[in-house]
Amino acid sequence: LKISPCDLERMPQRYRAHFINSLTGFKSANLLGTISASGVTNLAMISSAFHLGADPALLGFICRPPSVPRHSLINLRETGFFTLNHCHETIFRQAHQTSARYPRTVSEFAATGLTEEYSDTHPAPYVAESRIKLGLKSLEEITIQRNETVLVIGEIVEVLLPEDTLGEDGHVHIELAESLCVSGLDHYHQTHSLGRLPYAKP
Amino acid sequence: LKISPCDLERMPQRYRAHFINSLTGFKSANLLGTISASGVTNLAMISSAFHLGADPALLGFICRPPSVPRHSLINLRETGFFTLNHCHETIFRQAHQTSARYPRTVSEFAATGLTEEYSDTHPAPYVAESRIKLGLKSLEEITIQRNETVLVIGEIVEVLLPEDTLGEDGHVHIELAESLCVSGLDHYHQTHSLGRLPYAKP
Numbered sequence: 001l002k003i004s005p006c007d008l009e010r011m012p013q014r015y016r017a018h019f020i021n022s023l024t025g026f027k028s029a030n031l032l033g034t035i036s037a038s039g040v041t042n043l044a045m046i047s048s049a050f051h052l053g054a055d056p057a058l059l060g061f062i063c064r065p066p067s068v069p070r071h072s073l074i075n076l077r078e079t080g081f082f083t084l085n086h087c088h089e090t091i092f093r094q095a096h097q098t099s100a101r102y103p104r105t106v107s108e109f110a111a112t113g114l115t116e117e118y119s120d121t122h123p124a125p126y127v128a129e130s131r132i133k134l135g136l137k138s139l140e141e142i143t144i145q146r147n148e149t150v151l152v153i154g155e156i157v158e159v160l161l162p163e164d165t166l167g168e169d170g171h172v173h174i175e176l177a178e179s180l181c182v183s184g185l186d187h188y189h190q191t192h193s194l195g196r197l198p199y200a201k202p
Numbered sequence: 203l204k205i206s207p208c209d210l211e212r213m214p215q216r217y218r219a220h221f222i223n224s225l226t227g228f229k230s231a232n233l234l235g236t237i238s239a240s241g242v243t244n245l246a247m248i249s250s251a252f253h254l255g256a257d258p259a260l261l262g263f264i265c266r267p268p269s270v271p272r273h274s275l276i277n278l279r280e281t282g283f284f285t286l287n288h289c290h291e292t293i294f295r296q297a298h299q300t301s302a303r304y305p306r307t308v309s310e311f312a313a314t315g316l317t318e319e320y321s322d323t324h325p326a327p328y329v330a331e332s333r334i335k336l337g338l339k340s341l342e343e344i345t346i347q348r349n350e351t352v353l354v355i356g357e358i359v360e361v362l363l364p365e366d367t368l369g370e371d372g373h374v375h376i377e378l379a380e381s382l383c384v385s386g387l388d389h390y391h392q393t394h395s396l397g398r399l400p401y402a403k404p
Contacts, residue, residue, distance in 0.1 A: 028227025
């Protein structure tokens with residue numbers, strides 16, 4: 001089946017959102033944890049976190065156009081720190097539920113029954129139920145003019161993970177921690193390892 | 203296990219690359235197809251493609267610092283078009299092999315035994331063996347000063363996919379096409395669906 005620019009043009013908005021969101025392939029499933037200056041926590045499911053560099057340890061994620069209220073982004077600007085927490089099978093329904101539009105005074109932790117956890121060394125809330133958790137410092141926002149999305153760049157400053165997932169060479173076996181992936185807007189998947197491949201040489 | 207900023211600092215370069223690359227979660231597994239102005243094709247495995255917006259249909263991917271030769275990026279600049287082709291189990295070893303450092307005069311299609319395929323309406327080469335294939339136009343490069351990576355933004359202008367993967371609401375069942383995901387630098391995974399969840403309301 002071949003979808004042309006005309007076909008794309010004719011797609012109704014919701015259909016198009018499902019279709020285009022499916023095309024890049026599988027995406028990471030993370031809960032973004034933040035806290036406002038006045039101490040209200042926020043939790044938001046994001047599937048756009050991506051690796052940006054190992055040294056310094058950077059990642060990026062995308063926030064929608066500012067016309068949509070983005071409590072996480074407001075909190076980030078107020079406090080400068082956030083967490084990313086991998087989703088696994090036991091919590092993915094609650095994780096998905098954080099995408100509902102709660103008012104800013106409501107914490108998605110309370111609304112979905114997930115538990116706040118704090119490290120002595122990081123101000124933003126972790127998700128206690130999550131197994132692989134990253135503490136990050138917000139470094140920069142880059143506005144992508146073309147569609148008014150915001151790329152947030154964060155530096156990983158602390159990592160909490162189960163000891164048995166950390167391999168000898170530094171590789172983290174996130175499948176052992178039962179981390180999930182997402183396709184499209186709402187489809188969740190477990191993984192099954194096909195193995196690691198050696199460094200490729202010509 | 204808690205990894206502190208000091209622990210991160212002390213990690214040897216290769217260990218650190220494996221570690222940090224694992225942390226964002228599962229990543230998409232795509233083959234990036236390009237062609238130079240003089241007609242030499244190039245194929246590169248990338249795990250950084252991410253959704254940027256549905257209308258216009260935009261996605262982004264990350265290219266490493268310019269100190270490393272990036273033939274794909276040079277081709278993109280010369281011709282303005284590229285393709286992304288989902289990896290599946292039958293071709294992931296060949297896909298991984300494209301990451302070896304071949305000289306620019308060598309096409310990774312020929313070197314890895316994957317087959318070039320052309321659409322009448324798109325100048326960049328698709329991977330015939332792939333099941334879900336996107337034709338894109340390069341719109342913009344954003345250099346991320348902090349680590350000199352380049353974010354390439356492309357618009358999806360054509361999509362080739364098996365008819366039975368396209369759902370009624372526009373969702374593409376990429377697991378049915380056996381698309382894979384990657385963790386870290388070299389770990390490949392199949393997926394197993396946990397199902398789709400309804401649009402979340404408070």
